[in-house]
Amino acid sequence: MIIKEQTIVDSLGNKIITTDKEIRIVGRIDEPLIMILENVLSFAECEALIDLAIDRLQRAKIGKSHLVSDIRTNSSMFFEESENDLIHKIEARVSGLMNIPVSHAEPLQILHYKTGDQYQSHFDYFTSGNVINNRISTLVMYLNDVEEGGETHFPSLHFSVTPKKGSAVYFEYFYNDIRLNALTLHAGNPVVVGEKWVASLWMRKQRYR
Numbered sequence: 001m002i003i004k005e006q007t008i009v010d011s012l013g014n015k016i017i018t019t020d021k022e023i024r025i026v027g028r029i030d031e032p033l034i035m036i037l038e039n040v041l042s043f044a045e046c047e048a049l050i051d052l053a054i055d056r057l058q059r060a061k062i063g064k065s066h067l068v069s070d071i072r073t074n075s076s077m078f079f080e081e082s083e084n085d086l087i088h089k090i091e092a093r094v095s096g097l098m099n100i101p102v103s104h105a106e107p108l109q110i111l112h113y114k115t116g117d118q119y120q121s122h123f124d125y126f127t128s129g130n131v132i133n134n135r136i137s138t139l140v141m142y143l144n145d146v147e148e149g150g151e152t153h154f155p156s157l158h159f160s161v162t163p164k165k166g167s168a169v170y171f172e173y174f175y176n177d178i179r180l181n182a183l184t185l186h187a188g189n190p191v192v193v194g195e196k197w198v199a200s201l202w203m204r205k206q207r208y209r
Ligand SMILES: O=C(O)CCC(=O)C(=O)O
Pocket: 111, 119, 124, 138, 140, 150, 151, 152, 153, 186, 187, 188, 189, 198, 200
């Protein structure tokens, strides 16, 4: 008998009920668990997040050295924890959806990709050094429709998610079998036509805030 590994989110059924929204599961891969979710953010929430972020964007930095790198050509910003009612509400909803307390969440991040921008293949968890409180799961929420390109691509699974305003992709990498975690390698494909806005949130194994 093959025993399936425990997942963080229970994905039985076609929806996840959170404090204030019923989120629809419209696609999934079981191991590693990857879910395509609809009705995560309202259109008004997507627009409000972009408006709040637009003047606070900086060229994205990766890794501990905080060097600007061509691995990631988009720009980004982080909101303060619960910095206003909207952020507070979204953090609570996302925490319910991801089945992890909000105290384990990194700040909500906004990414902006102009035409040609991309985020090359990477793992969201840290692989080097002695990591004590590693990341365990990710939610990438799409704030607009992209005319062409900009998919979230999982090369090892030959699987891509097309950005759709208000929808999201969820994935987790907290398995005992590290080969399952490694399958969550992913990229933000280059935006071919138009621009791309996402809000992403990373959860840690232990309290982070
Ligand atoms: O923009 C995307 O589709 C992927 C973003 C991403 O990989 C992340 O925020 O960790």
